[in-house]
Each structure stands twice: as structure tokens, then as C-alpha cells.
Amino acid sequence: MAGITTLGFDADDTLWHNERVFRLTQDRFAALLAEFTEKTHLSDRLLAAERRNVLHYGYGVKGFTLSMIETAIEVTDGRVHADVISEILEAGRDMLKHPVDPLPHVEETLKALKGQYRLVLITKGDLFDQERKVTASGLDVFFDAVEIVSEKSAATYRTLFARHGSGSENAMMIGNSLKSDVVPALEAGSYGVHVPYQITWALEEAEAPLGNDRYHRLDHIGKVPLLLARIA
Template identity: 60%
Template structure:
């Protein structure tokens, strides 16, 4: 195939993200330990997140609201204002947390930038994603940045049509099979999976079988070699 553009996911592809959610969820379980055990709380919180995605979207703010909703539910409305305040502060702390770049991120983008259009395609809260991109120091390496509410074949068609020569001449690289790989392949492009040790449960999916436009890499540093083999 002719490859003219490469899209990169952000969270847990270029920088750490899920570890902060898991740390906050453990703190949340401690706050609610008098009302519910950790396993049941995790199930209830997960259900709230799924229920609220259509309203709040992806990101820290929606997660914080889902924690508050879950705290009210599991305590039968008896949760104290002090605990609600601690949940809100935990959410704010997530939004303030320094950005930690993953290995190989900068050098991989720099190595490919001269030959391809480099596009950041990430979903989540607009202000938080803009903050993380600015703090990462990677912003100047991208030809375009798209912060979207979800990742679907239609979204990829639109993004790569606007900023490059179409999804069928593009590649999407990310840690989520569900969001970064499968819809990009459905749009006619390449989907490259770079697994992260921690991936949100809602992003899990089975890899495509016998698909010539799919690859899985051990880390971002292997991407340039993969692309070199396609040319």
C-alpha cells in the first residue's frame, strides 16, 4: 500500500495514563471500605462509567462524576460531604499530574516525521488532552492534532481525509485494539497495536485474524522497522 500518514494515539501510547486511574480507583476503594468491598465497588464503578459514557465522554471528569455517583449508590445516599470532597480532590489531582512520556515515543515520531504526515488522534476531555499534549513537549512534532469524542471508522475517514490523502493511505498506532486498530482497519488503513501493561477494560477487544493490514509491536521503537519493511 501507499503510506502517506501515520496517526498516533496519546494516552498509554505516547504517555502514561491508565496507571493514574488505577491509583485513584484504589484510593476510592479505601474511602468507601465501610460501605462496600473493593471487588463489588469496582463492578459498580465500571457499570456507572459505561452508563455515563454517552453523557460525559471519556476522561478524568467523567470518571470523577462516575465515582461520585457510585459512592452515593453504594452508601444508599449516606456518603458524607467530606468523602465527596476527597473524591473531587482526587479527580483534580489526576488533572494536575505531570505527563510521563513512554519509552521510544519522541525518537520514533522524529524519525518518521520527515517522510509522513504525523497526526495525533486522541479521545477524551478537550482541556485535559490539550494540557497533556502541551506538557509532553511533543506538540511541535505533529502536523495536525485531533481530539475526538470517539474513534470510529467514520471519524478516521474524516480525520485522514482532512489532514492527509485518506484513511486507505494511513496507519493508526495505539494501545487499544478496540479504538485504535479495529476501526482504522475498517476504514481501509493499517492498524498497529502497541500493547501497554495497563489498558482500561472498556478498550479490550480480540485482535483481527488473518488481516494483512494489522501488526502488533512490542514497543514504539519497532515502528520504524515495520514501516521500512512495507516500503
């Protein structure tokens, strides 16, 4: 089947809802700081903090929480009250306890593909939180391997697809992020399948690689088996 032996799946916003939890927390954050600044300005300052901090704290809830605290200090010129900081920390803890809700078509798709290919879940972020979400989703039973990485690059995919298959040229990576899931997988020589989510974090935006014949875009994950049949 076009030499494909391994299917890599992103987790957050590909297998289950994630970004909407961050957006709900940002609304909560904006309400806490409403007396100091308006929502759009606060959102811009928070994104700038996330952009600075991702190199230090990595991806996930913990880094996001620290960025909210840093932003709160900045926009209040250091006058933020301790009880607001406490509320921000509580919001972060609530995110780490949030239920994991699989997206439509996910379970039946994984069930249909299991046994035909080696299925590998490839996600980035905080180790403890990602492990929690994988288990809480109930989808771990479909995967032959789970890899939690600090960053997704062409080198990452070459390494993982060699470890869990016959190399990156015989692999397909499926995910909602062009920047993390699709473009670097294509650079590694794999197929890259973009399955957009309803919300995209600004730091995950990228141009679609329309000139690459291994690039595909699907409306939902349930169309992956049809794509595999078509490119056979």
C-alpha cells in the first residue's frame, strides 16, 4: 500500500479536544484582569509571553500557566494581587484535571486501521499531562507505541519512524498542525496529512505545502482509510 507501514497520529486537537480548554482558560484569565486591561490586549501580551517562554518551559499547561502569571505581572505593572495569582494557579490545575473528550470518527478510524499498520501516537508537551490524557482518552489500546517528545522536527520523525517501522519514507503523519505534524513529516520524506481543528493556536500556524505530492488535507480523521486506499 504505497509502501506505507506506519501511521503516526498527533494527539491534541487530532484525537481529542485540547485548544478549546486553553481558550476557556484565557476567558477566565481575561475576567480576572478586566480592571487592568481589555481582553484583546491581554491576549496579545499572553501570546507574546508564550512565544518567549516555549523555549524555556516547553509546550503544555504548566508553561501556559507560568506565561499567564508573567503576563498578569506585566499588565498590572507589578500590582497584581496575590489572590489573582492564586486564581491563575487554580485555573492551571483545573486544566490538568479537565476531561479528555475524543473527537468524532477517531475511535472507529483507529479500530479500522489497527492491525493493518503500526499505529504510533506522537505528541509533544508535558510528560505527566500527556500521559494522563492518553490514558484518560481510552484510545491507548489502539496504539503500538506512544512517543511524547519535546519538539516535532524532521529529525524527530526520521528517528521515530525508523524505530517503529521501516523508515520515514514508508510512514504517514496525521495531525491538525501544519507546523508540527505535516511540514516536518514531509521534510523527513513521509506523507503528511492535515486534519484541521476548529481552532488553531497562533504558534502552530504555517503555510500549507501545496506543491508537495505527499501532502493531503482531509475534512475529518474518518477519511484516513479512504485516503490510504486511494494512494495504494
